[in-house]
Amino acid sequence: MALLLGRAEAARLAASPLVVLSFAVAAALIWWNNRTPLPLWWSADITIGTALLVPAGVVLLACQEAAGRPRRDGLAPLYDSYPVSAAVRTGGLLLGVLGPVALAAGVAAGAVIWLNSRGAIGGPQPAVLAGAILLVALAGAAGVALGTWAPRLAAGLLTVLGLGAIELDLVLTYDGWVRPHAGTGWLFPWYQPGSVPGALAGISLPFPWVAHAAELAALTGLAVAAALWPGVQRRGPQRRGPQRPGIQRLAITRPGIRRPGIQQRGAAGRGAVGVLAAACVAAAGWTGWSQTRPVPAAEVSTLVAQTVHPARFEQCETRGGVRYCFFPAFRPLVGTWAAPVSAILARLPAPPRRPLVVRQVTGNRYQLLADPQFGLVNPAPDPRAEAVLRAFDDQTDGQGPPPTTKFSPSDPPVIDSSLEENPGGSLDTGGLAVTTAYWAVGLPTTAPDITFSNSSVSGTYAVSCEPVGQAREAIALWLAASARPGPAFRGELTFSPAGADAEAVQVSGRWIRANYLSGSGPSVIPPATAEGLALALAMLRLPAAQVTAALAARWPAWLSPAATDPQLAAALGIPMPRTPAPTRLMIREARDPGGPSSPVCP
Amino acid sequence: MSESVDIGCEPVIAARQLTRRYGGTLALDGVELTLGRGVTGLLGPNGAGKTTLLSILATVAAPDAGRLSVLGQDPADAGQRVEIRRRLGYLPQDLGFHRHFTVAAFLDYVAILKEITDPRRRHAEVARVLAQLDLAERAGQRIRTLSGGLRRRLGLAQALLGQPELLVLDEPVAGLDVEQRLRFRELISGLPGDPVVVLATHHADDVAAICSSVVVLLDGRVRFSGTPAELAGLAAGRVWRAAERQAGAELSWRTGDGQWRHIGHEPPPGAAVVPPTAEDGYLLLSGGAR
Numbered sequence: 018m019a020l021l022l023g024r025a026e027a028a029r030l031a032a033s034p035l036v037v038l039s040f041a042v043a044a045a046l047i048w049w050n051n052r053t054p055l056p057l058w059w060s061a062d063i064t065i066g067t068a069l070l071v072p073a074g075v076v077l078l079a080c081q082e083a084a085g086r087p088r089r090d091g092l093a094p095l096y097d098s099y100p101v102s103a104a105v106r107t108g109g110l111l112l113g114v115l116g117p118v119a120l121a122a123g124v125a126a127g128a129v130i131w132l133n134s135r136g137a138i139g140g141p142q143p144a145v146l147a148g149a150i151l152l153v154a155l156a157g158a159a160g161v162a163l164g165t166w167a168p169r170l171a172a173g174l175l176t177v178l179g180l181g182a183i184e185l186d187l188v189l190t191y192d193g194w195v196r197p198h199a200g201t202g203w204l205f206p207w208y209q210p211g212s213v214p215g216a217l218a219g220i221s222l223p224f225p226w227v228a229h230a231a232e233l234a235a236l237t238g239l240a241v242a243a244a245l246w247p248g249v250q251r252r253g254p255q256r257r258g259p260q261r262p263g264i265q266r267l268a269i270t271r272p273g274i275r276r277p278g279i280q281q282r283g284a285a286g287r288g289a290v291g292v293l294a295a296a297c298v299a300a301a302g303w304t305g306w307s308q309t310r311p312v313p314a315a316e317v318s319t320l321v322a323q324t325v326h327p328a329r330f331e332q333c334e335t336r337g338g339v340r341y342c343f344f345p346a347f348r349p350l351v352g353t354w355a356a357p358v359s360a361i362l363a364r365l366p367a368p369p370r371r372p373l374v375v376r377q378v379t380g381n382r383y384q385l386l387a388d389p390q391f392g393l394v395n396p397a398p399d400p401r402a403e404a405v406l407r408a409f410d411d412q413t414d415g416q417g418p419p420p421t422t423k424f425s426p427s428d429p430p431v432i433d434s435s436l437e438e439n440p441g442g443s444l445d446t447g448g449l450a451v452t453t454a455y456w457a458v459g460l461p462t463t464a465p466d467i468t469f470s471n472s473s474v475s476g477t478y479a480v481s482c483e484p485v486g487q488a489r490e491a492i493a494l495w496l497a498a499s500a501r502p503g504p505a506f507r508g509e510l511t512f513s514p515a516g517a518d519a520e521a522v523q524v525s526g527r528w529i530r531a532n533y534l535s536g537s538g539p540s541v542i543p544p545a546t547a548e549g550l551a552l553a554l555a556m557l558r559l560p561a562a563q564v565t566a567a568l569a570a571r572w573p574a575w576l577s578p579a580a581t582d583p584q585l586a587a588a589l590g591i592p593m594p595r596t597p598a599p600t601r602l603m604i605r606e607a608r609d610p611g612g613p614s615s616p617v618c619p
Numbered sequence: 620m621s622e623s624v625d626i627g628c629e630p631v632i633a634a635r636q637l638t639r640r641y642g643g644t645l646a647l648d649g650v651e652l653t654l655g656r657g658v659t660g661l662l663g664p665n666g667a668g669k670t671t672l673l674s675i676l677a678t679v680a681a682p683d684a685g686r687l688s689v690l691g692q693d694p695a696d697a698g699q700r701v702e703i704r705r706r707l708g709y710l711p712q713d714l715g716f717h718r719h720f721t722v723a724a725f726l727d728y729v730a731i732l733k734e735i736t737d738p739r740r741r742h743a744e745v746a747r748v749l750a751q752l753d754l755a756e757r758a759g760q761r762i763r764t765l766s767g768g769l770r771r772r773l774g775l776a777q778a779l780l781g782q783p784e785l786l787v788l789d790e791p792v793a794g795l796d797v798e799q800r801l802r803f804r805e806l807i808s809g810l811p812g813d814p815v816v817v818l819a820t821h822h823a824d825d826v827a828a829i830c831s832s833v834v835v836l837l838d839g840r841v842r843f844s845g846t847p848a849e850l851a852g853l854a855a856g857r858v859w860r861a862a863e864r865q866a867g868a869e870l871s872w873r874t875g876d877g878q879w880r881h882i883g884h885e886p887p888p889g890a891a892v893v894p895p896t897a898e899d900g901y902l903l904l905s906g907g908a909r
Contacts, residue, residue, distance in 0.1 A: 091713060091715025098711075
């Protein structure tokens with residue numbers, strides 16, 4: 018009977034325009050949060066749960082409305098005259114929650130299919146998706162419980178508004194209205210820990226999603242018990258009749274009434290519900306406690322090792338003579354990386370003398386610091402996350418590779434996967450193309466650390482060199498641009514050297530005009546000099562065969578630091594483009610104006 | 620008059636010393652009642668205990684003291700109470716509705732609550748009561764759009780779902796227009812299976828028209844139990860018809876033909892005795908004609 022009622026209630030809930038609309042909103046939110054060209058599963062799955070908060074709130078309201086319906090509509094006496102008991106009716110309402118839960122599962126499944134079809138990196142965490150669906154189950158059960166105890170619609174509205182305000186703070190992570198203590202964030206229905214998992218390439222911080230899903234399940238069970246309690250507690254027909262103002266109900270014995278059956282069955286029902294409630298309280302308490310515990314040291318060590326020693330965790334495969342090493346989740350992207358790399362190598366007049374290895378790295382420390390949950394923005398940082406950061410610092414101290422002390426042209430290109438998803442949402446393979454081209458012409462792709470101090474600044478700086486006047490810079494830029502034709506990268510190269518995007522860079526004590534190109538991170542690409550950029554643009558306007566022939570004629574010579582831009586222009590038969598000097602404003606607004614000067618690339 | 624009267628040869632409802640209090644107010648004061656098959660009308664002024672008695676018969680309220688048997692079952696026992704409910708149709712006096720349900724959806728939901736599990740049978744049953752109450756054309760209409768009379772008919776429809784053996788109807792014709800009241804009489808008279816019907820009403824003429832027996836409840840006690848003819852008989856020789864109003868009459872009113880109808884103990888001058896109705900008997904019994 019409860020199943021039959023459950024089916025009817027499920028159909029009613031699932032067909033409710035508000036419920037359907039809320040799931041449509043959730044689907045739209047999932048699309049909005051994952052519309053970037055490169056969806057990452059370790060953040061996408063969390064956004065699915067966050068989006069399902071909307072239908073969860075509506076389902077809570079709808080279930081509260083349904084459970085409170087008989088009392089609110091004055092039908093309780095009539096319902097009591099039916100053979101189906103109050104407990105069974107409540108059971109039906111609870112089973113009816115499966116309707117919205119099925120919708121939630123459908124939305125989640127649809128999101129999984131959609132994101133996978135778009136080549137999302139990694140895979141969804143089952144515990145996160147389970148938690149997302151449990152959100153709706155918990156909301157429905159809580160709504161039934163609330164409606165059973167407090168049938169007025171205002172009770173549901175106030176509950177949703179209160180929880181919603183807290184959830185907004187927990188999801189948006191910035192200083193909000195309610196400000197729950199950051200350390201207790203995991204105890205609320207949903208917690209979106211900033212952008213950390215999305216920014217960490219393939220490496221998820223050990224967030225307690227399994228414990229959280231278990232907590233949600235336990236809370237759902239507790240709500241079920243709370244909903245069933247009034248039904249099993251009733252011992253029979255109520256002393257209900259015409260209500261008259263001023264008449265108080267008194268407890269009166271019923272000497273002539275025998276009801277042993279009621280007592281026995283009621284006791285069994287109360288016992289079962291009591292056991293369920295006790296078990297759920299214990300489970301919710303334990304899982305809640307476990308979510309506030311520090312991250313185990315072993316898990317932090319793994320995180321550190323993934324960052325400091327990526328090779329231990331990466332897979333490698335060779336394509337076109339180039340070895341690509343990547344975190345396993347990124348295998349689908351190898352083809353994307355190989356396209357510009359192979360195109361650049363194919364345009365070289367002579368093959369490189371060294372084998373090329375493209376390695377993926379990640380910058381966890383940077384991302385940890387940049388994330389608001391980790392203390393820089395949020396006024397009440399998550400102590401659990403702070404502990405991870407401290408442990409991360411302690412463990413990474415001295416574990417990394419020794420700092421670079423000289424310019425090395427032999428460093429292979431790397432892909433900083435923490436920047437794979439740039440703010441604009443486009444893939445940053447342009448950085449890989451430029452780095453590969455720099456490597457191919459023998460330009461350094463790393464920046465050594467130098468210690469510097471003067472009257473205004475002091476410290477250790479990573480300083481890249483500048484190939485001022487060197488023909489190989491223009492060749493590298495031409496290789497990168499012609500090997501990776503596309504609006505994004507051409508957009509970088511079509512910056513006018515005299516335009517507003519130019520900056521002033523200090524090289525060996527004098528200021529030159531330069532443009533920062535896409536791609537940075539561990540593979541430091543120096544800003545392109547205005548002269549090199551202008552010459553590369555002129556080369557792009559020539560037929561590719563003409564440029565290739567000119568380069569092939571004196572290839573080893575062009576790779577020399579001594580080969581100049583004017584020489585290259587002359588070899589191509591074009592005049593050397595003129596570029597203006599940096600303005601005073603540029604110099605005043607230059608990065609690290611008092612910092613160390615860049616050397617000319619050796 | 621008797622407080623314990625057997626009606627019919629096969630008692631379906633038997634109440635012994637039923638007592639029910641609401642705070643300091645005694646709603647039922649040792650009610651003794653035995654009802655058999657047929658339609659029983661329950662008459663009484665407001666506050667007489669009719670609704671309390673019907674809610675106890677419908678198993679939604681319990682007496683503070685006394686014993687009760689309904690359809691051979693003891694409502695004090697959980698299992699037997701469910702058995703009664705399976706065979707019961709109940710229309711409370713103040714019936715609310717799920718305003719956003721459609722008529723058909725509400726009846727379908729009630730049918731589930733009445734354990735009509737087979738979908739085809741349930742749909743057929745809903746269609747049957749919709750047709751019986753002349754609501755078929757409004758099946759898809761939301762309840763909030765129905766008038767008071769239509770809602771009352773919907774209340775009757777839910778009570779009739781499942782063809783119950785016992786119908787407990789509290790003020791079933793309240794809010795119905797004259798035509799619908801007459802249709803109600805037709806409906807109750809034509810119910811299949813000879814169910815037991817207990818209905819509370821303020822309309823003595825309805826009782827006289829369709830009830831095989833009548834119970835008058837005053838101040839929580841049964842003051843009369845018998846047939847409508849017997850109730851009318853209580854006023855035999857005390858109802859007169861005259862051309863003038865007589866100041867000493869206990870109750871008098873001018874009828875449509877200009878004549879005055881008097882109820883009392885002393886005949887007015889020049890009055891002619893007329894046959895009494897059940898209403899006259901009830902008025903005399905309840906003190907309305909004192």
